[in-house]
Amino acid sequence: MKKKITFFQSIDFKIIFVFIILLLVALELIGTYFVRQLETQLVTNFQEEKRLQVGFLENTIQPILIDDETTEDSEEIGNLIKDFSGNGVLEVQVIDDQHYLLGTSDSTQQNSVGSKTNDNDVHQALLLGNTVTSQYKDQTTNDRIWKLVSPIISGDGSNEILGVVALTTNIESVYQQISEITVIFLNSSLIAVALTVILSLFISRAITKPITEMTQQTIQMADGDYSGQVKVYSKDELGILSMAINDLSTKVEEAQETTESERRRLNSVLTHMTDGVIATDRRGIIVIINDKAMEMLNISQEMALGVSILKVLKIDQEYTLRKLLENEDEMQFDFSTDEVPVTLRGEFTLIQRETGFISGIVCVLHDVTKQEKIENERKEFVSNVSHELRTPLTSMRSYLEALLDGAWKDPEIAPQFLQVTQEETDRMIRMIKDLLDLSRMDSGRAVLDLEYLNVNELFDHVIKRFEMMIQSSDKQSKAFSIKREFTERQLWVEVDADKMIQVLDNIMNNAIKYSPDGGTIKCGLVETNDSVVLSISDEGLGIPKRDLTNVFDRFFRVDKARARSMGGTGLGLAISKEVVQQHKGKIWVESTEGKGTTFYISLPYLPYEEDDWE
Template sequence: MDNKVGFFKSIQFKLIIIYVLLLFIAIQITGVYFIRQLEEQLVNNYQEMLDERANLLAYSIEQELTKTRDDNSSLARDINVLLRDFFPVENSEAQVVDINKVVLATSNAQNRHIVGQQSTEVRVKRALLGSKDGATLRDPETGHRMRVIGMPVQSKEGTIGAIYIEASMEEIYDQIKQINNILAKGTVIAIFITAILVILIARTITTPIIEMKKLAKRMGEGDFSRQVQVYGRDEIGQLAMSFNDLTLKLKEANASTDREKKKLSSVLTHMTDGVIATDQHGNIILMNQRAEQLLETSSEEAYSKPLPEVLRLSETFAANELDDYSESILLDFSTEEQEFLLQASFSVIQKENGPITGIITVLHDVTEREKIEQERREFVANVSHELRTPLTTMKSYLEALEDGAIEDIELASKFLNVTQNETERMIRLVNDLLQLSKMDSKDYRFTFEEVDFNHFLHNIVDRFEMIATEKNIHFARSIPKEQMLVHIDQDKITQVIDNIISNGIKYSPDGGTIAVHLLHQGNNLRLSISDQGVGIPRESQKKIFDRFYRVDKARARNIGGTGLGLAIAKEFVHAHRGEIWVESEYGEGTTIYFTLPYSGFKRGESDYV
């Protein structure tokens, strides 16, 4: 088998590529910075020159327009003289316009036919209103970049005219293009010379490395008789000497370590769980990488330490003998920020009818499994509790009706009304559970469409304003006027907003205010809904989006809550690639925020783009 390394895979080629890339990147960074600074300086200088000439011309035109004259022909002649004197800029045109938008003169001889006509330029109109306006545009016919300026000519009485200037900037960009070409040619020449020099230099590095590679191949075949030639005392030379020392040591140690290496390799190969091995005294002698990760320690730190100490077991457990390590145990390494559980399984190493020589411990990360099991138990307990309460109430009232309360029409009607309310509550609970179950199983379809969120939000708030009149609750809206577009499932987002506003109405006092605030924030729309209720304690704020969680359980049940509304809202918002969170001060009200990815917005037709 030929193991010869091709040129394009060799260190020599890699060195060439590295040096050439470094040089290329350095030149490019320098060139880009230089060109950008040069372009910015040239453009700024050109614009400042135009502004200075425009200011001087405006001053002189003001003097001519306010001067007393016998005829208008002398005015046009004097203005033309001023244009020739003050604006001899190539590839440019300056026009003087009177207060009636009539062009009095132009510096472009080929454009003299417009003299006496009314100007239709937007910037002339703005200049006659007293506003200076300048911009860099592209000529729609030639594609050239043009500097366009509209400047008012003002006297003591006010604006008496305007100056309109169009100046081509292509000469500046042509100069920058020429400089770019020069830099590109210089870069090619520098890279070519650098590549030749690197080839020559790389050979002094690669020659001893190639020899060491050949010797390493022979060592791999079991031949330890050869040594590498040392060319110098530099790092490569020291590496060659170290390599020769290593050859001698390997020759001595190879026979004794080969058997142990194969034995350990057979145990640890393809192990995805943490493995720890101890000696006959229970002290650690081996730990694989996965065990290091799970226990957040290194093999060096754990070496020779007792197994119970590394696994952080109790002192009673540490006092046991090795043969007591038989059953699996659960290790809790959880912190306040994160839950972390490990299952440790032990296997005693013992020769037949002989002493125990060690223990093999296998570690499994069971955090997620235990978390799922705990959530399942809590979910079953919560559902059972939520269903038991209305069923118990219904049973009590039905038994009272059966015992004779049905004869009292008024009392029977009241009992039946309570029974109906509890039935509707159970129906809401079951519907919410079905909805969450569908989302958990991914069996849920969303119909996304582009929606004007401002109009969409106004409609929802309008609907709640009619409902909230009974509690004398007012709505304060802060919704931008421009059209904001989002891709959403209207039914799902309506349910999210309904849940949040309904909670705000339930927990707000009579006469309270619910504030709805919408704004554009980066790549998202952020909606906040604030109420003036009792607020949420800080320790409960992270839990309100959990299923069945209630801050005030008694009051929530009395007003018909299922404890699933905000959990459903969170699932819907996340399905739209948004975020939802709460901010609240206990006793001062609650604000719930959520974001949605932003598609865009449309300004009014009169806005300048």
């Protein structure tokens, strides 16, 4: 926001003020010197004029004073000084060497002629033979009075003092003349000041106008507008500065465009990066964070910017910023929640200048949740396979050792041992077959042999096989009943018959294993807008809620001991999930402990009429 400058804060006022101060100082110095010199000259001229007049009077009176006839001298002197007049002359007195007044030009003082004077200036002039001058103010008129007492010296070479001439003059007219001249000078000074103000205003405007335009241009540049150009009025320093600002504006605009382009490029890179990026200042305060990092950390930009990276990464209790910088190893962070597991790996890089000064840190976050999960699954898979293979192998080894120790000779025990060995061998073969199937699915080498089949008939075929199985003599330990809940509409779906039969067999086997004696297994088939949903429900113990998300994991068993005793490999549901997903379908489970479990299979379905195949 531009701050408004008042006139008294402006350069115009300052330039005018400086000019006036300089002018007043100059006028004061010149005026003082001029008036002083003028006063001295006028007073000196006035006094010289009076001295000449007094000198002329002395030369006239000198012969008279030499004559001894005092009475006649007084009369003659009185006649001479009566005619003596001049500018400002108030009174002329002639006093002899005995201090007696011989004559005066003042008609009111004629009675004093012949009397002895008590004037100190006269006494001093007669005593020393020097001219005595003095100046004082008249108490009545308040005018300045100048008094000259000049001795009359004998002209015969004896230098005898014959008397003195005392001249009293009014010098006020001289000072009035000086005052008038001073007034004229002051008026001229005021006119000069007015002209100086006008001239300095023009000069200041000539200086400040380019400065104002340059200021406006720099403000526009600060606001991001580089389109303006400063007008160059002259080729002086201001003109050079104007050209420099225009050149700077062009270069800043180019630099700004380059910087903005780089910023957009950087933002684009940061936005589309699959890794999270956090940048801090030298104090570890976050200044940049990209969308991926905010997504990984489950934090908003407002919550991250201006906050310490240690606090955002939740390591402020274990690490200081210095300790973090000294740690050269990658760090792993756990941001898992109850719903979503999140594991991050962080790499830290210092932002250093050429001088070695550390100006910030860049942290790159990699989401290694899947890698960690895959690694854990790999370890668990190896552990489970080892365990699942070791169990039948250990059992087989025990029975084979017993046979080698002589049990083969017993006609009752030997067949039982061989039977168990055969069952364990079959179990390992099934497990290895399942593992091979999963391996082919994981690698994408499992190819579906798709064909349009009537799902109603396919599902009914599987159910009939299991009905025959539970009615056979070796399955009479528990009584089951299978209930069909099929739609009456015949549904045709493009599937791999063998694979889907394998999926349904796995789920039906589980339903039979875990159903109680006298339980009912419900098999459902319904049609939705774009899918066919198959369901198989049992009335068994159900699956705990905490295990529902894991039932399709490889080697996962809710009740491991019971499931292993029933001959399961722990891979059936995992294979079923892979097969259904290959068909672009979905499989899920719903269960309530103590009431039973329902598995659902949803397959893509596009309704059509049988006439379409004619």
